[in-house]
Every structure is written in structure tokens, then in C-alpha cells.
Amino acid sequence: MKRTETAAATAEAIADAPCGTKVRVRDRIFETACNLFYSQGIRSVGVDAIANEAGTNKMSFYRSFSSKDELVAEYLRDSERQFWEWWDYVVAAYPNDPRRQCEALFETQINNPCDKNMRGCAMANAAVEIREEDHPALAVVRSHKSAIRDRFRQLAREMKAHEPDVLGDALMLLMNGSIQSRLIFPGDCGPAVNVARVVKTLIDAHIGERCPAKKR
Amino acid sequence: MKRTETAAATAEAIADAPCGTKVRVRDRIFETACNLFYSQGIRSVGVDAIANEAGTNKMSFYRSFSSKDELVAEYLRDSERQFWEWWDYVVAAYPNDPRRQCEALFETQINNPCDKNMRGCAMANAAVEIREEDHPALAVVRSHKSAIRDRFRQLAREMKAHEPDVLGDALMLLMNGSIQSRLIFPGDCGPAVNVARVVKTLIDAHIGERCPAKKR
DNA sequence: AGGGTATGTGACCGGTCAGTAACTTATCAC
């Protein structure tokens, strides 16, 4: 009832693409699937539900995607692409200033999507939901997280941190922890509210002259 | 086949309780369920599988538990109990030394369970897997995470941190991030390897005299 | 011995879900 109405509306909206040409079913399905996977989870969203919400049917789904598993993998690949797009955009605002770049990453990450439909990290959630070790999506998750780790360490190196790997890893932990905490503390950001200040403090402690050595 | 053999073996092992008396079916089921839920996930473990692995059957399951959902909630409550047990044990080693307590929490957390069957935080994983807003387990997760946040802030206050809430939240993010990273970087600890050192640095920056003010 | 309680067994119900088959209907290019 109401479901189909909104579904039709959504499909309509997506169908009328920017240039006026009709969007191929495949793309409608894919976009719908990404939204549903993120907001409802991978396992709890069935193929039928996706096709329905995209204003089409299961048969068309299987004409575009070989299996649900493959679609899930593609969903994560897209999520990865978006992530780096966001990252590069934020970083580009402060060329040759790795410290500001890093801080900006945390500031925008906190300010921007502090809305209700924040459901944590698509990658991490997938890693939780998928248990089959050979699922094509798992490889995407692992390589993505490794890449993030590398980028943070690289950033720390550019900041001339005393221990770039330690700082880089710490930044990654803070970011993952922040995103995750949004899943459990819905609405507000939970313990992630002040992460940007913590990052500054942490960077301070890792660059420049050391503080008057505290013995311990 | 192989499954049933190990199942029987496990059931046998659990059945022979320490004192020699037979363990009630309920307890066998519960322990089995906890292990399976943690290692395989909640949604992918069916009641049949649990009963089987516990060396019994579905009917006995439903004689002990009103529903799977209730069992899941109980599983999380038990996980919570174990968590605080661990916390209190670690903390008790350094009475009246909140800083050492805090550091110890991170040290043991890293050293102890760096084994293969680390699958992240049972609570966080449940929050990902469970989408029904009224699921009894969700309340357990939320209250537990809030409690942890409070404890970390309390610890920061006892450390006489300049901004106890900021430090407390940061510690929580680091811990959540560390545990989560173990799910994605199996085997080694991933970016969590050096978290204990980061914690020390962070505490240093939040207590005692401030460093010669860096202007920014 | 006997009765109550705990447990085991197998069949079953209703529902969901991934994936397939066969057929029909639009759409578009030429």
C-alpha cells in the first residue's frame, strides 16, 4: 500500500535522470540496493524487496546481476569509491598541509552526517554480517581498510610525526570508533562529538619538540 | 558428519561439569549458543544448529527459552557481565591509580585475546545484525555502551584530566576501534597493535601541566 | 514401585528467501 506508493515515487524520481533520458533498470536497482543495504543491512534486505522498491521485479534483477552476493560486492566497491571521493575532496582544500588535511577529515566527518540515518560504516557492517569466508565482498572490505590504514600512516609521515605508524594507526582507530559509535548512539554523535579536538591533541603530541619529558 | 562428531564431543565436554554433576540442558544450550553467536553471528545461527551443537534438540530449546530473540538478549547480558568482570579484575590490580588502571585495560585488551577467533565486539556486532528497533537485545547494547562511556569518563575524572569528558570519550573510541579492527584484520591486531602507547600519550596530554602552548 | 519431572523424537506449519522458467509487452533502431 503505502509502501508501493513511495516505491513508485522513488522509482519515478530516479527514472527521470538529470539529462532527461531514462535511467536503465540496472542503475535504478543498484542505487535502491545501496540505500537499502546501508539503512537496513545486507542480510535483512531480500532481492524481492530491492526490485520492488526500485519499481521493477526480481526477474529484471537477475538479468542485471548474476547473484545477490555479486551485488553486495559491487555495493561495497561503490561505497569505497565514494569514500575516497570524499577523502580527496576534503584533503584538496588544504594542499601541502597534512595536518590541516587530517583535522579536516575528522571535522567534516563529525559535522556532516550527524543525521538520523547514520548507520555506521558500510564496510565494517558488511564484515559483521558476512560470515562466509569466500564471499566476494569480504575481499573488498579487507583491502579497503588496509588502504585507509596506509593513507593515515602516510599522512602521519607527511606531518613528520615522531612515530608515524603509531600516529597513523591511532587516527584510524579514532575514525573507525567514531563512525561505529554513531550506530549505537543514534541521533547525537555519542563519544564521537569531540573527536576532532582529540585528534589535534594527539597530533600535537606527535610532532614538534617533545614536551618536557614525563618520566614513567 | 564431521559436524555431529564435534557436536557430540562438545556436548560431552560440557555435560561433565567440574563437580561431576550433569549440567542442565538449559546451560549447555546457552553456552553453545553464546559461542556460536559470537563466532558465526546471530542471524546465521539457527535454533536447530544451536540445539544440535549442544547435543539436544529444538524442543528442549524451546522448553528453556521462550524465543530466539530472548536468548539473544540473554547472550548479550552475559557478555556484558563478562565484560565488567574482566574490567574489574584488571582495574583491581592498581587500586587508587586510575592512570595505571586505564593503561592496563588497554594492555590486556591487546595482549590477551589476539587469537584467531577474535570477532570484534559482541555488542557492536549485535547492533549491526539486529535491525528491529524493538528487539530486546538492542536495549542491552545501548545501555552497555552508555555505561562504558560513563566509566571511561569517570576514570578520566579520577585522573584529574583537564577535560575528563573529552579524554573519556577518546578512550572509548580507541577501545571500540581496537576491538572492531580485530574483526577486519584477522590474525594480527591491525592498527590496534600500538593502542596502549597511544593511550599513554593521550593521557599525558590531558593531565599535569600543559605543554608550552602551541599556538593554533 | 510409582509418580513427577526433565529430556528426546519426528513430524509438521507458515513464512521467507535466492534463483529459474516461460511467456508477454514495451521500446527503439533501421
Added chain:
DNA sequence: GTGATAAGTTACTGACCGGTCACATACCCT
């Protein structure tokens, strides 16, 4: 217009899963 290609429709299979029923059996306490 015609033919190819994309998309919609309906119905189906086989597997799984949560939960229930009726009945049989083991165990323990008195």
C-alpha cells in the same frame, strides 16, 4: 513496419528457519 533488445508478469522450486504438537523415554526422589 519489422525485428531486435530491454523490461514486466506470474508462477514455481528447493532450501531454510522459527516455532509448535503429540508422544515416547529416561531419570530422580520418596
